[in-house]
Amino acid sequence: MHATEVLRDMVEAVPERLRALPGETAARRGPDAWSPREELGHLLDSAVVNHVRLVRVQSEDVPQLPGYDGPYWVRLHNYHNRPWSQLIDTWQLLNQHLLMAAEGTPAKAWQRSCAFEGGPPVTLDFLLTDYVRHALDHLRHIGIRVDDFAVDGPAARSA
Numbered sequence: 001m002h003a004t005e006v007l008r009d010m011v012e013a014v015p016e017r018l019r020a021l022p023g024e025t026a027a028r029r030g031p032d033a034w035s036p037r038e039e040l041g042h043l044l045d046s047a048v049v050n051h052v053r054l055v056r057v058q059s060e061d062v063p064q065l066p067g068y069d070g071p072y073w074v075r076l077h078n079y080h081n082r083p084w085s086q087l088i089d090t091w092q093l094l095n096q097h098l099l100m101a102a103e104g105t106p107a108k109a110w111q112r113s114c115a116f117e118g119g120p121p122v123t124l125d126f127l128l129t130d131y132v133r134h135a136l137d138h139l140r141h142i143g144i145r146v147d148d149f150a151v152d153g154p155a156a157r158s159a
Contacts, residue, residue, distance in 0.1 A: 003128040004102045006151045010135070011099055015092045017144040018084075025084045034074065036142045040087045041079025042070055043138055047094035050131045054101050057114045057124045065116050102128055122154070129153030 018040070025036040034042065049068055056063045079087065110125040122130075129151055136146045 001150060001152055003125070003132040003151050003153055004099070004105075006132050006149050007095060007099050007102065007128075010132070010146075010149055011092060011095045013148075014139060014144070014146075015088050018088045018091070018139075018142070021143055026080060028080075035080055037082060037084060037087055038074050038079045039138050039142050040084075040091060041077055041082070042074050043135055044079075044087065044090055044094055045070065045073040045077070046131065046134060047091070047098050050127070051094070051098045051101060053114070053127055054098065054105070054124065057112050057127065058105065058109050062113050062115065062121065064118065065114050067117055098131075126154040 021036070028035045028038075045068070053065050056065065105124070110123065112124045113121040114124070114127065115121050132149075132151045136149055136151070139146050
């Protein structure tokens, strides 16, 4: 299934699964680990960054896309102390917004290229597929079932 279709399914199903998560969402799993709130907050930041990337790749010729300091953004936004329900609602709204841009993307635009901080070129299709896989990895780590979301597409870039 294309990443756009998987993202659409996620926007519908994930919020309910997050709300049903048992236990304390503010508890950290270790001294250097994020709490579920912080990890979901990281996905908010990722949605914002990837929305901008999706638009830039369509509006610029082979843009060089910067990375971002995920741990700094998580600390800055103080996700650890934000209400769980607010983080879930924000995740859903940001991903609906990203989905609108993805669904408005013309078929041939998925092959447009970009690069991350001087790395090799990747396609817009790769970018969205990588975003969805990244979100699924974090959601699985938070503790919800995501095995029913299977995304087809370009392989993940090497670390």
